[in-house]
Amino acid sequence: MDLLTLLQVLDATVRLSTPLLLACLAGLFSERAGIFDIGLEGKMLAAAFTAAAVAAITGNVWIGLVAGIAASLLFSAIHGLASITFRGNQLISGVALNFLASGLTVLVAQAWFAQGGRTPSLQGAARFNPITLPFAESLSGVPILGPIYAELISGHTILVYVSFLVVPLTWWILFRTRFGLRLRAVGENPAAVDTAGISVVGLRFAAVGICGVLCGIAGAYLSTGLQAGFVKDMTAGRGYIALAALIFAKWRPWYALTACLLFGFLQAIALRSDLIEAVIGFRIQIQLLDALPYILTVIILAGFVGKAIPPRAGGEPYVKER
Amino acid sequence: MQKMPQWADVVLIPLISLILAAVLSGLVILAIGENPITALTIMIDGAMGSKYAWGYTLYYATNFIFTGLAVSVAFHARMFNIGGEGQATLGGLGVALCCLYLPWPHWTLAILGAIVASAAFGAIWALIPAWLQAKRGSHIVITTIMFNFIAAALLNYLLVSVLKPVGSMEPATGKFPEPTHLPNFAEMLAPLGISFSRGAPANVSFIIAILACFAVWALIWKTRLGYEIRAFGHSESAAKYAGISPTKIILISMSISGALAGMMALNNVMGEAERLVLNATEGAGFIGIAVALMGRSHPLGIFLAALLFGALYQGGAILSQDTSIPVQIVLVIQALVIMFTGALDNMVRVPLEKVFLAFNLSSAKPATKPTAAE
Numbered sequence: 236m237d238l239l240t241l242l243q244v245l246d247a248t249v250r251l252s253t254p255l256l257l258a259c260l261a262g263l264f265s266e267r268a269g270i271f272d273i274g275l276e277g278k279m280l281a282a283a284f285t286a287a288a289v290a291a292i293t294g295n296v297w298i299g300l301v302a303g304i305a306a307s308l309l310f311s312a313i314h315g316l317a318s319i320t321f322r323g324n325q326l327i328s329g330v331a332l333n334f335l336a337s338g339l340t341v342l343v344a345q346a347w348f349a350q351g352g353r354t355p356s357l358q359g360a361a362r363f364n365p366i367t368l369p370f371a372e373s374l375s376g377v378p379i380l381g382p383i384y385a386e387l388i389s390g391h392t393i394l395v396y397v398s399f400l401v402v403p404l405t406w407w408i409l410f411r412t413r414f415g416l417r418l419r420a421v422g423e424n425p426a427a428v429d430t431a432g433i434s435v436v437g438l439r440f441a442a443v444g445i446c447g448v449l450c451g452i453a454g455a456y457l458s459t460g461l462q463a464g465f466v467k468d469m470t471a472g473r474g475y476i477a478l479a480a481l482i483f484a485k486w487r488p489w490y491a492l493t494a495c496l497l498f499g500f501l502q503a504i505a506l507r508s509d510l511i512e513a514v515i516g517f518r519i520q521i522q523l524l525d526a527l528p529y530i531l532t533v534i535i536l537a538g539f540v541g542k543a544i545p546p547r548a549g550g551e552p553y554v555k556e557r
Numbered sequence: 558m559q560k561m562p563q564w565a566d567v568v569l570i571p572l573i574s575l576i577l578a579a580v581l582s583g584l585v586i587l588a589i590g591e592n593p594i595t596a597l598t599i600m601i602d603g604a605m606g607s608k609y610a611w612g613y614t615l616y617y618a619t620n621f622i623f624t625g626l627a628v629s630v631a632f633h634a635r636m637f638n639i640g641g642e643g644q645a646t647l648g649g650l651g652v653a654l655c656c657l658y659l660p661w662p663h664w665t666l667a668i669l670g671a672i673v674a675s676a677a678f679g680a681i682w683a684l685i686p687a688w689l690q691a692k693r694g695s696h697i698v699i700t701t702i703m704f705n706f707i708a709a710a711l712l713n714y715l716l717v718s719v720l721k722p723v724g725s726m727e728p729a730t731g732k733f734p735e736p737t738h739l740p741n742f743a744e745m746l747a748p749l750g751i752s753f754s755r756g757a758p759a760n761v762s763f764i765i766a767i768l769a770c771f772a773v774w775a776l777i778w779k780t781r782l783g784y785e786i787r788a789f790g791h792s793e794s795a796a797k798y799a800g801i802s803p804t805k806i807i808l809i810s811m812s813i814s815g816a817l818a819g820m821m822a823l824n825n826v827m828g829e830a831e832r833l834v835l836n837a838t839e840g841a842g843f844i845g846i847a848v849a850l851m852g853r854s855h856p857l858g859i860f861l862a863a864l865l866f867g868a869l870y871q872g873g874a875i876l877s878q879d880t881s882i883p884v885q886i887v888l889v890i891q892a893l894v895i896m897f898t899g900a901l902d903n904m905v906r907v908p909l910e911k912v913f914l915a916f917n918l919s920s921a922k923p924a925t926k927p928t929a930a931e
Contacts, residue, residue, distance in 0.1 A: 273702070317900035321907075326637055326698050328900035330846060331892045338888030339585070345883045346589035352883060475702055482699060520718075526710035529703040536695035536703075545696065 238379065240510065242386040244503050249391060250461060252499025253398045254279065254453045254470075258477035259484065259491045260405050261449035267409065267486060268442030269422035269548040274314055274329035275450055276474025277336035282307040282454025284340035287354040287465035288347060290361045296459050299361070303458075304451030310336065311447030319439045322552030333474070341467050356464040363392035363460040392460040394452060401449065405488040418442055422546035425553040435553045453477075479532035486546065498528045561913035567858070571851055571898055573905050578893035585889055591882055603875025604868035610875075612742055612757020617841075618867030619759065619824040622766040624845025625863050626773050627679075627818035629854035633777055634810035635790040640686060640701025641818040642842030643708035644679040648819025649826040650712060651678030653720065653833035656733040667737040671827050672765070672820060679819015680812040682708060687811030691804040697811070705842070716835055729834040739828045760828035769817060770856035776813070786810050818842060844870075847891050850898040866891070 258275045265272040285306035290299025310332050317328040341352035348354055371389035375381045409415035421428045421438045429435050457473075458465045480498050484490035504511055505524040512518050583593035604614045624641045631638035638644075651674035661667035686700035713728070722731040741760040743753040777783040789796040789806040797803060821841060826833055844866055851865070852858030873887035897905065 271698075273698070313896075317896065321901055321903040323900035323902060323904075324637075325900075326639070327846070327850070327895060330639065330843070331896035331900060334843070334888050334892035334895065338885040338890075338892060341883050341885040342585065342589055342889060345881070349881075352885070472706065475706065478699070479703065520714050522710040522714035522717075525713075526707045529706045529710075533689070533695070533700055533703050533707075536700060537689050537693045538695070 238382060239386070242382055244500075244507060244510065246387050246390075247503035247506065248496060248500040249387065249395060250499075251502045252495045253395045254457050254461065254473050255477050255480055255498055256492060256495040257398045257401065257449050257453035257456065258474055259480045259495050260401055260488065261446040261453065262478055262481045263405065263409075263484075263486055263488060263491060264418070264442045264449070265446040266481065266549055267422045267546055268418050268439050269425060269546055269551065269553070270314075270318055270439055270443055270446075271325040271550045272314065272329055272443075272446060273326055273478060274310065274332035274474075275446075275477050276470050276472070277329070277333035278307040278310045278447060278450035279454035279457065279474055280333075280336040280340055280468070280470045281310050282451040283458040283469055284344060284354070284454075284465045286451075286455035287357060287458035288344065290357055290459055291348075291355045291464070294359075294361050296357070296360060296362050299459055300452070300455045303455035304448055307451030307454060308444065308447040311443045311450075315440050315443040318552065319436055319443070322554065325550055325552075337468060340465070344465065344467075352467040354458070354465040357459060358463070361459070362463050363394055363456070365390045365392055366396075392456070394456040394460050397452065398456070399492075402488050402492045405491075409488065414441075419546075422548055425548050429553070429555060435555075439553075476528050479528050482532055482545075483528075483535050485544070501527050561910055565909065565913060567853055567855075570902070570905055570909065571853065571858075573909070574897035574902075575851070575894065577897050577905070578890060581893050582886070582890045586882065586886065589882070591880060596876055596880065596882060596886075599879055600869070600872030600876050603879075604872035607754070608752075609754035609757050610871060612754045612759045613871040613874075614864070614867040615742070615759040615763055616757065616824065616829065616867070617870040618863045619763045619766045619828075620821050620841040621844050621848045621863035621866045622770065622860060623821035623824070624818050624841050625848030625852060625859040626769055626845075626856065627814045627816075627821075627842075628845040628849035629852065629856075629859055630773060630777070630786075630810055630817065631814040632849055632854045633783075633790050634786045634806055635793075636690070636807065636811065636814075637698050638683065638701055638811065638814045638818075639698050639846065640683060640704050640815075640842070641845045642838055642840065643701070643705035644682045644815040644818035645821045645825075645838045645842050646705075646708040646712050647682040648675035648679040648822035649833050649837050650715065651675045651819060652822040652826045653730050653733075656737040656827060657720075657730060661734070661736045663736055664739055668739060668761070668765075668823065668827070671737075671823055675819040675822045676816035677819075679822075680816040683811045683815025683818070684808065687808050690811075691807040709836075712833075713835065716833065720833065730832045733827070733831045737827065738831065739823075741828070758829040760824065762824040762828045765820070765823060767860070769820065770860050773817070774856040782809065818845065844891060847895045847898070851894060 258279055262272050262275050282303035286299040286303030289302035290296045314328050314332060317323040318325040344352045344354060368389035371385040375385035409419060417428060417433055417438055421435055425435045457469055476498055480491060480494040483494040501524055505521050508521055586593040586596050604610055624645060627641050628638055652671045655670050655674035656667065659670060661670065682704060686697050686704055689695040689700050690697040716728040720730045721728060739760045739762060742757060743755045745761060746753045777787065785801045786806055788799065789801055789803065793803060825837055830837060848859055848862040848866055851862035869887055869890060873884050876882050876886065877884035
C-alpha cells in the first residue's frame with residue numbers, strides 16, 4: 236500500500252470519526268453528570284434532518300446548523316424533563332426519543348418535500364464545503380509531510396476542525412473549571428453537591444443541554460458536511476457506536492478521541508475491503524469489521540482489558556428528601 | 558403505603574398515558590396536513606375491519622406477545638433487556654437450522670423442535686450479557702445493545718455466505734421443507750367449519766404465545782423461582798439477605814427472557830416467511846419494551862398491549878397504502894407510548910395520586926379523625 240492510499244484511508248477515518256467524536260463527547264458531558272443517554276442516536280438524527288431541511292429551504296448552511304442544534308436541544312429538553320424533573324427511567328426515555336426521531340424525521344420530510352422521506356440534495360452554500368488550509372497547494376510537493384498536510388490535514392469541512400477542538404475544550408471544562416468539577420461531582424455524588432448548596436437539577440440540565448448542542452453539531456455534520464442532504468435513518472447506529480466509544484474511553488475526553496478515531500478507522504477500512512486483502516493477505520468479512528466496535532466494547536466492559544467504571548450516580552434520579 | 562387503589566395503578570394510569578400518546582399522535586398527523594379522525598378510521602378498519610385484517614393484526618400481536626413477555630420477565634428482576642431484537646434474530650437462526658437440517662415428519666414434531674431451538678439460541682444470546690452483568694459488573698443495557706448489533710452482523714454474514722443456497726443471489730436461506738409448514742388460521746379453523754382468510758399470516762404460534770402468557774404468569778406468581786425473581790427485583794440487598802443468589806437470579810431470568818424473545822421466530826420465521834431473511838425481526842424486539850411497559854409487566858396486560866400494537870402495525874401499514882402518511886407514523890406512536898408509560902410515568906402518577914389522596918381524605922375524615930386525636 237502506497238502513501239497516497241494510506242492517506243486516503245486516514246482521510247476517510249477523520250471524516251467518519253467526526254460525528255462519532257462529537258456524539259461521544261456529548262454523551263460524556265451527560266453521563267459525567269449522571270444522566271445516561273442512549274438517545275444520542277435520536278438527537279443526531281433529528282438534528283441531521285432539521286439542519287438539512289432548513290439549509291435546503293434557506294440556502295444557508297449556518298442557519299441549518301443552528302436549526303439542527305435547536306432540534307437536538309429540544310430532544311435534550313424532553314430527556315431532561317423525563318429523567319431529571321419527573322425522575323423517570325433515563326434508559327426508557329432514550330429509547331423512546333430514538334424511535335421518535337426515527338419516525339418524525341421521515342414523517343416531516345415526506346410532508347415538506349414529498350421525496351420519500353429525504354430532503355433535496357444540498358449544493359453550494361447550503362452545505363459545509365471543504366476548506367483548503369493555507370499553503371496546502373504549494374506544500375504538496377514536499378516529500379511525505381507535503382501530502383500529509385495537503386491530503387490529510389487540509390481539505391475538511393469546518394465542523395471537522397471544530398470537533399477536534401472540542402476535545403481539549405471538553406478536557407479543560409471538565410478538569411480545569413469550577414463548573415466541570417461540580418458537573419463531575421453531580422455524577423458521582425449528587426447529595427454532596429446538594430449539601431454544598433449547588434443545584435443538582437440545574438447542573439444536570441446544563442450537562443444535558445451541552446449534550447444537545449454537541450449532538451446537534453454531529454447531526455448537522457452528517458447531513459450537510461459528510462453527505463449532501465438527509466436520508467432516512469442516516470445516523471445508521473452511529474449514536475450507539477459513540478456510546479460504545481464512550482465506554483471504551485472510560486468517560487475521558489482524550490481517550491474518547493482515540494476510541495473514535497479507532498472506530499472511524501474500522502468504518503473507513505470496511506469501505507475498502509480490497510485494501511485489507513492486499514495488506515494482510517487474506518479476506519476479512521466486512522460484517523466482522525462492522526461488529527468489531529461492539530465486540531471490543533463488550534470486552535472492555537467485561538473488564539478483561541482494563542476496567543471501565545461509569546460515574547457512580549449514573550442512571551439514578553436524584554431525590555432530595557430521602 | 559397505598560396512595561391509590563390498585564385499579565387506578567393498573568388500568569387508569571396506562572389508559573391516561575395511552576390517551577396522551579394518542580392525542581399527541583393526532584396533533585402530529587394534523588401538523589403534517591392530514592385529518593387525524595380519518596386516519597384513525599382507516600387504521601381501525603385496516604386492522605380489524607375484516608378477517609384478513611385480523612389475520613395480520615394477530616400475526617403481529619403474536620410477535621409482540623413473545624417480545625413483551627421477554628422484556629417483562631427481565632423487568633421483574635429489575636433488569637432492562639433491550640436486546641430482544643438480537644435474541645429474536647438468533648432465535649430465527651435456531652429455527653432455520655432446525656427446520657433446514659433435521660428431517661421432520663410432521664409439523665407437530667417440527668414445532669416442538671423449533672421451540673427448543675429458538676428458545677435455546679435466544680437464551681444463549683441473553684445469557685452472555687447476563688453473565689457479564691452478574692460476574693463482571695458490565696451494565697446489561699449496554700451489553701445487550703452491543704449484542705443486538707453483533708447478532709445483526711453475525712446473521713448478515715451467515716446469510717451471505719454459509720446459509721445461502723448455491724446459486725442464489727438473495728441473502729436468505731432456502732425455503733423450509735414442506736413438513737415444517739405451520740398451519741395458519743384458515744387451515745386451523747377449516748375443520749371446525751369456520752372460514753378464515755387464506756392470505757393472512759396468523760398461525761398456530763399464536764396459540765403458543767397464549768400458552769407462554771400462562772406459563773409466565775404461573776412462573777412469576779406461582780413458583781418459588783418467580784417469588785425469588787420478584788424479591789430480587791424489589792430489593793437486591795433484601796433478596797441477598799434472604800439467601801437468594803443474585804448471580805442465579807440474573808442468569809435464570811435473563812435466559813428465560815432471551816428464550817421468550819427467541820421464540821418469536823416460531824411466528825415470523827417458521828410461521829410466516831418459512832425461510833430466514835435479513836432483518837426478519839423488523840424491530841419487534843424493541844416493540845416488546847413498549848408492550849411490557851403498557852401491560853405493566855403482567856401477562857394479561859401484555860396480551861392486550863400486544864393486540865393493540867398488532868392493530869397499530871397493521872393499521873399503520875394500511876394507512877400508508879391509502880393515504881400519503883408514511884408508515885413511520887407507527888414509530889412515532891410507539892415512541893410516545895414508551896415515553897408516557899415508561900419515562901414520564903410520574904408526570905401522570907403524581908397528580909393522580911394527589912387527586913386520590915384529596916378524595917380519600919375528604920371521604921375518610923370521620924373515621925380517621927378520632928384516632929388522630931387520641
